[in-house]
Amino acid sequence: MRNLFAFIYRFRAFLIFVLLEALCIFLIVRYNTYQGAAMFNSANTYVGRVLEFQSGVTDYFRLASVNSTLAQENAVLRQQLMYYRQEADADSTDQLDTTYYAASDSSKSEPFILHAGRVINNSVRRTNNYLTLAAGSLDGVKPGMGVISPNGAVGRVKTVSRHYATVTSLLHSQMLISAKIQKDNTFGTIKWTGGDYRTALLDYIPLHIKPEIGDTVVTSGYNTVFPEGIMVGTISEVERELDKSFYTIRVKLAVDFAQLSYVYVVENPRRPEQDSLEVEAGILPHE
Template sequence: MRNLFAFIYRFRAFLVFVLLESLCVYLIVRYNTYQGAAFFNSASRYIGQVLEFKSDITDYFRLTSVNSTLASENAELRKELLQFKLAAQADSASRLDTAIYAPSDTARVAPYLLHAGRVIHNSVRRTNNYMTLSIGSADGVQPGMGVIASNGAVGRVKTVSEHYATVTSLLHSQMLMSAKIKKDNTFGTIKWQGGDYRTALLDYVPLHIKPVKGDTIVTSGFNTVFPEGIMIGTISGVAKEQDKSFYTIKVKLAVDFAQLSYVYVVENTRKAERDTLELNAGIQTDE
């Protein structure tokens, strides 16, 4: 307290000056219309800038929460879009003469659910690449479910804990994905052979087919992991090799695996029923 009084006594002249100046400014602003308007306009501008700066800082630290919310909303929208596309396929198939063509299971609407998750670990430079997601069994994720991104297929869930899941990336030497050429429905198998993480191979396309550079490759829908028509990539090269009955087709993948931040886990609520049926029948599906 003694130091405070000493400080006030030492700077008494300056403090009195500041007090009088403040009083003068108050009286000028209070009793003069023009000066008052100018003061409040300036004050509002500066206060607005301070509040905007504060809001920017707050929003920055809320980005994770905002992105999670947007990803969940996108998952719902993508689910509706997927169901709409499948419904359109089923509707177009039902209009055909069933004596000539009977709609297959892949043309019928299947109840797919999408679970949005953030990628918290990812690799692209190894022979067998994996990623880790920030969602798990508590969010409805189970091993074997497919994983897609906003622009294409990503991989398949390998293991799950309560709040996390690991995913076998398409960039894995043992990962096979049933695919087809969109323009003519010729199916094959996508496999990554290492090296460039943006390029894979489409195997088992017979020589009587005429694939060309630029053709779109999508999921075939022949398994319970991925819905039909999910983008995989585009053909970047086609070659015929001697003593082989299939083309060697290079596919430029639609997904840039080095830049994944959010993905969607695909839940097929009829997967268990179909898998059990095919297992009992001794049918092996290429997923």
Template structure:
């Protein structure tokens, strides 16, 4: 306190000058219309710039929360879109046989739910690649659930902790995905054989089918992991080898695995029932 008084006493003349200047400015602005309007317009502009800068800084530090909110909203919208797709398939089935299946039947309830999660670790250069996401058992994630991105299929949940989960990427030598061509419903198997992380192979497409470059490949729905019709990629090459009864088809993957940020975990509420039934019947498949 003593130092403060010493400072004020030392610079008393300068401080009195500043006080008088401030008083003069106040009187001029207060009692002169033109100067008052000019002052307040200038002050509003500078205050607006300061507030805009402050808002930008605040928004920057809120980006993580904003992105998570948007991802959750996108998950809900994507789930609704897939529900409409299932309803369309149901209606087409019902049109063929309205005696045994009605479009309004309660058994047609959509079994898939999506949960948005952020990718916190990822690899694309290995032979067996994995992801880590910020969702775990506390969010309802369980091993075996499918994982998709806005652009298409990503992989399958491998292990889970309370708040995190590892995902076996489509870019894994042991990952097989049941797929089909949209133009004629011919189904095969997608497998990645290493190398380019944007290209995989579509196996088991018979020679009587006529696949072409640009044809769309989607999930077949022949499992409990992925809903039918999720994008996988487009055909980039077709080769017919004389010693094989199937085509060798290259597929350009729709997902850029090097740019993954947010993904959606797919929960199938009917999965346990169907898996149990197929296991009891001795039906075993490695395709997902």
């Protein structure tokens, strides 16, 4: 306390000067309209900059929460988009042939549910690549569900815990995806054979078909994992070998697996019914 009084006494002249200056500025701003307005505008400018900086810092630390919210909203919107597309397809089929087709209420119900999940681990350089998602059984994720991104098909859920899930990536030697060439609905199988993580093979396209570079490849919808029409990629190379009865077709994948951040797990509520029926009919093996 003695040091404080000594400091004030030592700089008393300067402190009195500062106090009088502050009092003068207050009186000028308080009782002069022009100076008051100028001071008010200047103060608002600096305060606004400080608040903008503070808001920027706060928003930066809230990015994870904001991204998670946006991913969940996008999942709902993408789910609705798939529903409207299927309704449009059903309506067009009705118009083409009303005698042999009538869309039932069940066919117009929403068959797929999307669950947003953040990618927290990923690999693209191995022979068998996997992803880990920060979404588990508490979020509705189950083994066997398909996984897509905003750009296309990603893989299939392998194992699930309460809060996490591992996904067999499309970049896996044992991962097969039923796909088709969109322009003529010729279906085949997408398989990754290693090497470039942006390229896969489209197998079993017969030689009487005329695939061309740039043709779009999408999921066929012939299984219960992926909805029909999910983007897979575009044909980048077509090779016809004399000793084979199918083309060798390379597809540039639509998904850049090295840049994945958020994905959507696809739940098909009708899958158990279809799987049990196909097992009973001998189409699928018993698990």
